[in-house]
Amino acid sequence: MAGHTVTTIYKQGMQFETDSPTGYKVLIDTSPENGGNNDGMGPKAMMLSGLAGCTGLDVVFVLNKMRVDVPKFKMVVKGELTEEHPKTYHTVWLDYHFYGDDLNEEKIQKAVTLSEEQYCGVMEMFRKFCKLEIAVHYHPEAALETSNS
Template sequence: MNVQAKWLGGRAFTAVGPSGFDMSMDATAAYGGEGNGNTPTEMLLGALAGCIGIDITMILNPHLDQIKSIDIEVKGTRREELPTAFTAIEIVFTIEGEITPKKVWRAIRLGKDKYCAVSASLKADVHFSLMLNGVQVEEV
């Protein structure tokens, strides 16, 4: 895979990959940017949510008619010193529907352990939790 990034001036970049969609990035004002795009670290967490989300929907494909909604929140904890890399990441799945926790946890585990290229590429400890129909469900 090849992604090309082009400098737009200041701290702003735009990147495009094989899919052809633009990714706008900029630093916050604290780092000399103007906030005219997502920060690269925001994009990293978003990529993680998208990757694991795609994986679990593929795994749960036979049961998607039983699911009303899937929301994924990714919370990253970063080091204080440079580089301010993520040291821990928590992914919270909030799912509404008539599906068993066992099926959802199986999909999460498979996504994490076998399919999600983004999480497999990170050094941070990545932890998962599940809210199913408004109730936190422990891993089964």
């Protein structure tokens, strides 16, 4: 049976260092108002990054199989937390932004849909505890230089 194991070690203050199964290390910390120094990603933000990474890998894999070239794309993931503790995401917005002057929108949409409906295990996990709002946006390639969000 497939699975993953990570080891997370307390460093100092509110900071932890966690490793991946392949040996990469990431710092986890929290904001100063919660006793940290913002010297790493917060755990909930890491969850959003995990979602983007999972679906992004799927989309690139499928587009490569379709021989579709996408010069640049990014995903913006925003989560809204509940007011009560334990605070969890009740809604997550996942926006795919594709940049190029001759994008094959039909095939890009198919790749995104395959990730959403069939391949992305992280997305399936998110569906078990929050509402997902997904949108795909197409931009001319030059728009990426003016977009920082």
